[in-house]
Amino acid sequence: MPRITSIEFIAGLLTVIWIALAVAFGRSHTAVSDGSPAGLVEIALLLMPLVLIWVAARTARSVHALRLEAARLQAEIDAIRAHHMSQAPHDSVEIKPAVVAKLDELVQSRIVAVQGDQAVFASQRTRPQPVNRTATHAQPAAASQSDLALATPIERPPISVADFIRALNFPQDEHDKEGFRTLRRALEDRASERLVRASQDVLTLLSQDGIYMDDLSPDLARPEVWRRFAHGERGRAIAGLGGVHDRSCLAIATGRMKQDPVFRDAVHHFLRQFDKTFMAFERNATDGDIVALANSRTARAFMLLGRAAGTFD
16 A cells, blocks of 8 residues: 555645634634633644544545455455366365365455445345245245255254255345355355355356346246256256346356356356255255245356256257
């Protein structure tokens, strides 16, 4: 950061203006300079605004420095993920989740310290209104208590179906405490952690091209089509899953698949993780569970990127 910034320049300008006003006021009034209480009050009133100006300038400079540090750390994490995906596209080597989690935690702590809240995830263009997903509420009450039978618990029990689906939709905004709780829970679960991170990566890459899942309005396939996909059917038999028909988004995603190897590797990694995880999910999921998952941002990314990659051809 330069030694003298615009913050110090503005503070200095305000200081000069205040001193000029004080001098002008002193010429038109008899100054009290005999050390009496009234004189001390006049001196305090003269100095207090100057103190406040420079305290505010120092605070603003510190906040700016913290923001730059948070942005630098986020860029380092993105570079690590991009390097990992370019070096190990076939899942032969993976960055340890604990390392990535620590880096994420450090960045988020910086952001919270500066802004006082957590940034909205990249699947949203702006702070969204609640998405109309009436089918999501069709899942039976018992489903929220059932366990996702694809985890191998170490210390904690498997994540519930309801929490798993909520995590795949990611938090609605920075105030969605329940959304962040379920997201952290999913990242601690070995069965769901890989898909959540793969989804986060592709959603972030798509947002760089202005593609946000909340802007898409896909045609939703019936649960039986999703079940055929889970049972191994591919091609036109499951073409109904490719419900995203936005031509501009499809053109952008398809073009980037051809030109950007990092994006292409991230997409293939995401599609493999979605395939494996959904196969295990479907075995114990009700039709309501499948409908709810199909409404998530992760499922919309699957519909879009699956069409771009030719999964439904």
